Amino acid sequence: MSAPDTLAVTAPPVMPELPVTQLTLGVRPDSLTDAVYEAIRRGIIDRRLPPGAPVTEAALAAQLGVSKTPVREALLRLKDAGVIEPNGRRGGRVVQRSEAAIRRAYEVREALESYAAGRAAERADAATVEHLRELAERSCEHAHGNDVPAFVEADGSFHEAIGAAADNPLLARMLDDALTLAMTLRRRDRPRSTASIDCADAHVRIAAAIGRGDAAGAEREMRGHIAFVAALVLSNPEARPRDTVAL
Secondary structure (H helix, E strand, C coil), X not given: CCCCCEEEECCCCCCCCCCCEEEECCCCCCCHHHHHHHHHHHHHHCCCCCCCCEECHHHHHHHHCCCHHHHHHHHHHHHHCCCEEEECECCEXXXXXXXXXXXXXXXXXXXXXXXXXXXXHHHCCHHHHHHHHHHHHHHHHHHHCCCHHHHHHHHHHHHHHHHHHCCCHHHHHHHHHHHHHHHHHCCCCCECHHHHHHHHHHHHHHHHHHHHCXXXXXXXXXXXXXXXXXXXXXXXXXXXXXXXXXX
């Protein structure tokens, strides 16, 4: 069954201040389930499906113009990642932010991403190393230029590239799930400029360690980076916008 290009989604009645928004199905890859998963995942990260929003197979299938099967498979993956939580008899809902949930998400990120950085140092070829360096430098440029949207995009691209550079599809999938959960739980506020610069500098150090083939150093730098971000996020969950970070 063919699907429409866009999908109108209305925010839950309990959050009337949120506007009517859209999820984009986009160009389908070989798997329809992957396309549906990405549409729902992106909608959650972008807060078009905000924390606490109810999600059901029937509603999402009808809105996306697909059968329930790919929606069910996509929601199962999001449930396994902790992004969707039970919501009584109504099915599921987007996970709500809590200190415990944030801590657990970043513990998983630290374990998986540190390991991935080490494997990247052992396996990345010259082209991959150069790509990581370019992404790290780009994040620095945007952080120092206080271009928040561009920094956030470069930041996400760098971390995704680390997963790919580890050359382990299963690890990359697990890391993608961990990143999705962390991005779901974070506040969508403006990063503190100094925090963005600190994060970008860490990217440069991580890329340099990978370039040297220093697995232990890459793991150490990544572990410190994730721990730094987790500490900022947990220091005051209800912090004002200038006191928060993007990832």
